[in-house]
Structures are given as C-alpha cells and as structure tokens.
Amino acid sequence: MESLESDDRMGQSLPSSDSISHAPYERSRISSQGLPQRRERRQYGSEAVQAQRFARRVGWFSIGLGVTELVAPGMVGRITGTRASRGWIRLGGVREIVYGVGIVSRRKPIGWLRSRVLSDFLTFVTLGKAVASPDTARLRVAGTVAAVAGISLLDIHAVERLTAVAGEIEDDDDSIQVTKSIQISRPAAEIYRFWRDFNNLPRVMAHLDSIEVIDAERSRWSARGPAGKQIEWEAELIEDRPDESIAWRSVEGSTVENSGSVKFTTAPGGGTLLHVELSYRPPAGRLGVIIAKLLGEEPALQLEEDLRRLKQLMETGEIVTTQGQSAGRTRSRSLKYDHAGRRLAAAF
Amino acid sequence: MKATCWYGKHDVRVEEVNDPEILNQRDAVIKVTQTAICGSDLHLYNGMIPTMEAGDILGHEFMGEVVECGSEVKKLITCDRVVVAFPISCGHCCFCQKQLFSLCDNSNPNAAIAGKIFGQSPAGLFGYSHMLGGFAGGQAQYVRVPFADVGTIKIPEGIPDEKVLFLSDIFPTGYMAAENCDIEGGDTVAVWGCGPVGQFAMAGARLLGAERIIGIDRFPDRLQMAADKAGATDVINYEDTDVYETLMEMTGGLGPDACIDAVGMEAHLPGVLGAYDRVKQAVMLESDRPHVFRQAVRSCRKGGTLSVPGVYGGFDDKIPLGSIMNKGLTIKTGQTHVQRYLRPLLEKIERGEIDPSFVITHRMPLDDAPKGYDLFLNKEQDCMKVVLTP
Numbered sequence: 245m246e247s248l249e250s251d252d253r254m255g256q257s258l259p260s261s262d263s264i265s266h267a268p269y270e271r272s273r274i275s276s277q278g279l280p281q282r283r284e285r286r287q288y289g290s291e292a293v294q295a296q297r298f299a300r301r302v303g304w305f306s307i308g309l310g311v312t313e314l315v316a317p318g319m320v321g322r323i324t325g326t327r328a329s330r331g332w333i334r335l336g337g338v339r340e341i342v343y344g345v346g347i348v349s350r351r352k353p354i355g356w357l358r359s360r361v362l363s364d365f366l367t368f369v370t371l372g373k374a375v376a377s378p379d380t381a382r383l384r385v386a387g388t389v390a391a392v393a394g395i396s397l398l399d400i401h402a403v404e405r406l407t408a409v410a411g412e413i414e415d416d417d418d419s420i421q422v423t424k425s426i427q428i429s430r431p432a433a434e435i436y437r438f439w440r441d442f443n444n445l446p447r448v449m450a451h452l453d454s455i456e457v458i459d460a461e462r463s464r465w466s467a468r469g470p471a472g473k474q475i476e477w478e479a480e481l482i483e484d485r486p487d488e489s490i491a492w493r494s495v496e497g498s499t500v501e502n503s504g505s506v507k508f509t510t511a512p513g514g515g516t517l518l519h520v521e522l523s524y525r526p527p528a529g530r531l532g533v534i535i536a537k538l539l540g541e542e543p544a545l546q547l548e549e550d551l552r553r554l555k556q557l558m559e560t561g562e563i564v565t566t567q568g569q570s571a572g573r574t575r576s577r578s579l580k581y582d583h584a585g586r587r588l589a590a591a592f
Numbered sequence: 593m594k595a596t597c598w599y600g601k602h603d604v605r606v607e608e609v610n611d612p613e614i615l616n617q618r619d620a621v622i623k624v625t626q627t628a629i630c631g632s633d634l635h636l637y638n639g640m641i642p643t644m645e646a647g648d649i650l651g652h653e654f655m656g657e658v659v660e661c662g663s664e665v666k667k668l669i670t671c672d673r674v675v676v677a678f679p680i681s682c683g684h685c686c687f688c689q690k691q692l693f694s695l696c697d698n699s700n701p702n703a704a705i706a707g708k709i710f711g712q713s714p715a716g717l718f719g720y721s722h723m724l725g726g727f728a729g730g731q732a733q734y735v736r737v738p739f740a741d742v743g744t745i746k747i748p749e750g751i752p753d754e755k756v757l758f759l760s761d762i763f764p765t766g767y768m769a770a771e772n773c774d775i776e777g778g779d780t781v782a783v784w785g786c787g788p789v790g791q792f793a794m795a796g797a798r799l800l801g802a803e804r805i806i807g808i809d810r811f812p813d814r815l816q817m818a819a820d821k822a823g824a825t826d827v828i829n830y831e832d833t834d835v836y837e838t839l840m841e842m843t844g845g846l847g848p849d850a851c852i853d854a855v856g857m858e859a860h861l862p863g864v865l866g867a868y869d870r871v872k873q874a875v876m877l878e879s880d881r882p883h884v885f886r887q888a889v890r891s892c893r894k895g896g897t898l899s900v901p902g903v904y905g906g907f908d909d910k911i912p913l914g915s916i917m918n919k920g921l922t923i924k925t926g927q928t929h930v931q932r933y934l935r936p937l938l939e940k941i942e943r944g945e946i947d948p949s950f951v952i953t954h955r956m957p958l959d960d961a962p963k964g965y966d967l968f969l970n971k972e973q974d975c976m977k978v979v980l981t982p
Contacts, residue, residue: 429686515686549704556698559684560739561664562616564701564716569736570612570728572597572605573647 292412295405299357302402303347305395306340306360313337325384326371339363352413357403364396418532419501419525422543426551429515430558432508436487438558439506448553448563450546462495469526475500501525518554522547594982595649595732596961601639604650604962612728612736617662620740622676626753627654627731629961629968629978630761631787632903635858636720637965640879641905643705643722651731652678652718653760655753659734667741674744675759676737677930679715680727683742687715694927699738700725709906714927731961733982745934748942754949755941757979758792763948764933766792766854769901770800772924773850780804780843782891783824784835784884785854786814788951788977789901791822793852795946798823806848808835810860813974821950831862839891847893856902859883872909879906889915900925951977958982 313320314337317330328336343363346356371389406413428435438444442463446452453466453474461481469475477498483491483505493503502524511517522543526532553563595609612621630653635641655675658668668674681688685697696715700706703713705723716738719729728735737743747756766789773781781797783790786809797805807818807827818824828838839848857880861869872878882904889912892898898921916923940946953976956964964978 552703560682560698562618564699565615566701566726568615570609571647572607572609
C-alpha cells in the first residue's frame with residue numbers, strides 16, 4: 245500500500261520529544277461551525293407530523309391488543325363475551341400484530357389502516373351473529389361491539405388525516421440511508437483529490453472490492469453484499485465541485501440502486517469536515533433490509549469505520565492495524581474485533 | 593519468542609509465541625531489555641477489564657533496543673536504546689497536535705467499541721484489551737511499536753535501565769497527576785494510594801513546590817517509603833484512623849487544596865459500605881468500586897482540585913455530584929499524555945533531581961512473571977514494584 249508523500253503534509257513536523265513543551269492541558273477549540281445542514285426534506289408541517297403520530301399510536305395499540313390476544317386468549321374470550329375458541333382468538337392476535345407492525349413501520353400507512361378497517365368490519369359480522377344467538381353474555385358482547393366500533397372510528401379518522409397530508413409525506417421507499425460526519429486535519433483539496441479518484445475508495449471502504457474508472461463520468465463498482473454475495477454496478481458522477489462536493493449514483497437498471505455524496509467544508513483551525521451520505525435499495529425491498537440487518541450488516545457502523553480509516557490514511561499515511569501481530573494463540577481471535585481490516589489486508 | 597500471555601482471571605503464562613514484525617512502515621521492532629508490571633495490569637489479572645482474549649500479550653511499561661525500523665521511521669536507527677510510551681499516538685491528529693497524546697484519534701483499530709462505551713475512543717494502548725486496540729504488549733522478548741517516532745525517547749549512554757524504565761508510564765503518570773493539581777506555594781496535597789503511581793505523584797508534588805504532602809494507605813511499608821523516599825510530610829494509615837476526620841484536623845477544617853486519587857477502580861474498603869460496591873461489582877451491576885473517589889471529593893477543600901490518575905472503566909454508583917458542584921471542585925483526569933513528559937522528566941533524572949528506581953522492590957526474569965503478578969497483587973514481601981528482565 246503506497247503511503248502519502250511527506251511533501252504533501254501541512255508543513256507540520258512530527259512533534260519529537262525534543263520540542264514538546266509540558267504546558268498543562270488546554271481546552272480544545274474544535275467546534276461544529278461549518279457543519280453542513282442536514283437534508284431539508286424531512287421537515288414536515290405539524291399537521292403531517294401529528295397525523296403520522298396518530299397513525300403510529302393506532303399501530304402500537306394494535307400490537308398491544310394482538311399480544312394480549314396471543315398471550316391470554318382465555319381471558320380475552322371471557323371479557324369480550326364471545327365463545328370463540330382460543331385458537332381463533334390467537335389467530336386474531338397474530339392478525340392484529342401484523343397490522344400493527346405494518347402501520348408502525350411505514351411513513352404513510354394508509355393501505356394498512358384501510359385493511360384494518362376492513363377486518364374490523366369482519367369482526368362486527370362475527371360479533372353480530374353472537375349477539376343474535378341466545379346463549380351468550382349479551383351485555384358483554386354488546387360492550388365489545390361498541391369497543392370495536394370505537395376502534396374502527398379511530399382507524400377511519402387516521403386514514404382521513406393521513407390522506408389530507410398525503411402529498412407532503414414522501415412514499416415509503418424501502419431504502420437504507422446512512423449519513424456520517426468526520427473531521428480530518430488535512431486541507432479539503434487533498435481529501436477531495438483522494439476521493440475524486442474513485443480507485444482509492446476500496447482502500448478505505450471495506451465493502452468495496454474494486455472500482456474501475458471507465459471515463460470522466462462513469463465507473464464500474466464491485467462490492468460484497470450481505471452473506472458475501474458479489475454485486476456489481478455501473479455508477480455515474482452527478483456532481484463534481486472541486487474541493488466542495490462529489491455525488492454519484494448507480495445508472496438505471498442496476499441490481500442494487502444506490503447513490504452517495506460527500507461534502508467538504510473547512511473546519512476552524514484549518515482541518516476539514518466531511519459530510520457523507522449513502523443510500524441504497526436492497527433488491528428484496530423492506531424484507532431485504534431486515535435480512536441484511538440480521539446478517540450483521542450495520543451500514544451506519546460500516547460507514548463510520550470506513551471514514552475512520554480514511555482519516556488515518558490522510559493524517560498519518562497508514563491504516564492502523566494489529567493483523568499479523570504476535571499473540572499467544574495459533575489462530576488469532578482478535579480478528580473478531582478487526583473484521584473489516586481482514587479483507588483490506590488480503591486485498592493489499 | 594517468549595511472552596507473558598493472559599488466559600483468564602489470575603491466569604498468566606509465559607509462552608513461546610511468534611516474533612513481531614513490521615506491519616506498517618512507521619513501526620519499529622524493539623528488543624526488550626527491561627519491563628515492569630503495572631498496577632493497572634492487576635485489573636487485567638483480576639478479570640475486571642472486558643474485551644480480553646485468551647492469548648493476549650500483556651505489558652505496557654517497557655524499554656529496549658531497536659532491532660528493526662519501517663521505511664518511514666525517521667528518528668530511530670537500529671541499536672538505539674529507547675523507552676517506549678504506553679499510549680500509541682500518531683502525532684498528526686488534532687489531539688496529538690495539542691499534546692493530548694493519550695487521546696489520539698488514529699491509533700485504535702477498534703475505536704468503534706470504545707466509542708460506544710465512552711462516546712469517542714481514546715488512543716490505543718499496549719497490552720490493554722481489544723477495546724483499546726488489542727496491541728501486543730511488552731512483557732516479552734520483543735515488541736512491535738507503531739508510530740515509533742512519536743512514542744519513543746532515546747536514552748543517552750551511561751544511565752542504567754532501571755533509572756529510566758518508568759518514563760514509560762508511572763513516573764509521567766504521577767507527575768501529570770501532580771501537575772493537574774495546579775500546585776501553588778504553600779499548598780497541601782493529599783494522595784490516596786501509596787503504590788508506585790502514588791509515590792511518583794508525591795514526588796511530583798514535591799518537585800512542583802507543595803508544602804505539605806499527605807500519603808494515605810494501609811500498608812506500613814508503603815507509608816514508610818512515601819515518607820522516606822517520595823517526599824511525603826505526613827502519612828495516614830486508614831485502618832487506624834478515619835481519613836476525612838484526620839485530614840480535617842490536619843488542615844484546620846479546610847481540607848487539602850488538592851486531592852489525588854491514585855487508587856482507581858478496585859479500591860479497598862472493609863466493612864458494610866465496602867460490601868455494597870464489592871457485591872455489585874461481583875454481579876456486574878457496577879463496573880468499579882469508587883470508594884476513594886467519593887472520599888476524596890468529601891475531603892477536598894472547597895474550590896480545590898481533584899486529580900484522578902487512577903484507572904476507572906465504566907459507570908459507577910453514588911458519585912457525590914452534589915458535593916462536587918456545591919463545593920466548586922475542579923476535576924482533572926485522564927490517561928497520561930506520556931510523550932509530552934518524556935524529555936522534561938528525562939532531564940530531571942539526568943540532573944539528579946529524582947531517581948525513579950526507588951520504587952523497585954523485586955527483580956526477576958521474565959519466566960517468573962506469573963509469580964511476579966501474584967506477589968504484586970497480594971503485596972507480599974513488601975512488594976512495591978516488580979521489574980522483569982527477558
């Protein structure tokens with residue numbers, strides 16, 4: 245792995261023991277001035293926020309109800325006065341939980357809420373039949389009917405409120421987004437130069453196997469996804485402002501749609517603040533996102549470690565490692581703490 | 593080569609392991625001529641520090657001869673005799689630039705772990721768990737030193753190893769603790785813990801001009817050494833008297849101007865109050881036993897300074913924040929920025945102002961390391977500091 249030439253450094257010599265003063269601790273002057281604004285698109289009007297919050301509460305209520313039905317079906321049967329078997333009540337519980345999760349996990353769960361209203365209607369029908377039959381606890385069943393009616397009204401109300409603000413809230417898009425910032429004590433121009441040559445990125449980004457630059461705007465990326473599966477795509481440059489920002493995205497029709505951007509701002513005192521945003525849509529949609537997490541993919545943590553490696557490379561010329569050091573064991577188990585470094589070490 | 597490896601609680605073994613190599617071009621490989629066991633190594637020995645793996649090589653106080661340098665090492669050549677600082681520091685990040693070497697941003701490959709626990713990660717250390725980098729330590733015949741230009745100091749000929757070995761850790765640690773007290777003429781400084789760091793804290797307080805230096809411990813030999821060699825003007829045996837009451841009496845009700853906690857997370861306190869911390873620690877509900885910290889807060893003069901070189905790991909109970917706030921105390925703490933002190937303290941040694949070897953009580957070959965750990969932990973044979981020769 246080539247290291248940076250010492251000429252490129254900011255002109256600061258290594259602090260040797262000769263020149264170190266032993267002045268007591270001084271307060272550090274690192275501030276957050278100059279940090280780029282987060283993307284604006286998540287600022288909703290308060291009506292939209294309230295509508296989402298209301299819907300989410302309905303969803304959590306549904307989950308709570310479902311758990312109760314699953315865990316204590318006998319008690320639920322007694323309280324509601326129905327003669328439904330425990331199996332049916334448990335099934336109803338599962339249904340409630342599924343609806344609840346669907347509602348809570350979406351930004352605009354209108355479809356889920358509507359389905360819930362529909363299934364409430366089916367519950368009415370069943371309960372209606374129960375009221376008609378002579379050997380039921382009529383008062384209890386009547387009470388249950390009233391309760392279910394009330395809940396249905398809440399569902400319908402939630403649907404109405406969300407529909408009113410539907411235009412404002414963006415669609416659920418099943419993509420993973422991560423953003424990270426890092427401070428690097430090098431000039432923005434130097435870091436921009438490193439990043440702009442996409443050939444360099446696999447040196448610090450553990451998931452990327454290689455990037456082949458095709459021309460001024462296009463490049464072919466190869467990466468390892470969850471469970472070690474190889475993924476390739478072509479990316480195009482969509483923004484290139486020297487020393488300020490770079491943005492790229494996969495071309496139409498790529499297996500895994502993804503995009504990214506990096507912004508450089510000068511920190512007070514002469515260093516640079518990087519603000520990186522990455523976004524990707526796994527092929528299996530929302531399910532793919534969940535599976536990826538279960539397989540140990542933590543995109544935010546990975547990006548954080550990638551940026552740490554970039555900082556080390558830029559500031560010191562090396563990426564710190566303990567791979568291959570001495571240890572009192574035949575197979576070093578410290579690898580479990582340095583997993584990404586393993587692939588980098590193998591590649592270089 | 594031979595190295596002291598950690599295998600669990602109270603289980604260290606000297607074994608044959610693979611020799612160290614240059615892994616990055618700013619590394620150097622040192623042949624160790626002398627190394628010591630630190631009080632903080634005892635936390636590892638007692639199984640108190642998480643993220644240790646069987647087979648980890650211990651040791652962060654060491655010195656020796658350079659045998660190999662990476663191509664980017666500019667200040668060292670083979671055969672240089674050097675002492676190595678225990679924090680690993682890159683020299684270029686904003687913390688190293690501000691001389692906060694034990695806070696280096698670039699020297700911990702496992703920074704994510706420490707970052708989760710502490711907020712941000714401190715520097716990597718030699719031989720002190722994977723949370724702090726998992727670097728192989730120096731209680732061995734050879735050791736790989738990353739960023740060798742930053743973390744070493746060359747020792748001139750004519751000074752024996754024993755006199756300079758402690759520049760690696762405990763001498764700068766005690767000295768920085770004393771410096772953090774912002775001592776002015778006429779000050780009274782109380783030091784809890786008369787182990788090696790406490791001894792150097794007292795010596796540092798003397799060098800910095802404190803008028804009264806009070807050592808607190810329960811072992812008579814340690815209190816004796818504090819009075820005879822470290823410069824303590826008074827000593828308190830906490831098994832004979834109540835520390836707080838005695839300090840109040842000695843200072844006319846004011847309390848010491850500065851209090852140094854050189855004990856840390858495994859404080860010893862007999863009786864019911866001590867049992868609270870010990871029990872909670874045993875069932876992992878509390879990570880440390882901060883008894884000394886609490887006592888120091890209580891005893892310290894209003895508006896005074898609490899200096900904490902003692903090692904703490906986690907989240908502790910019943911910290912007297914009310915006392916700290918209402919008495920307006922200043923707390924200064926941290927892992928030592930050793931690199932900052934190497935040259936000035938070496939000069940003090942060369943001028944004869946202090947001979948750090950006074951703390952050494954036991955010398956043994958590296959093979960006897962397990963015995964050394966045991967002696968040091970149980971403080972048998974008046975053990976104060978164990979030095980190992982590979």
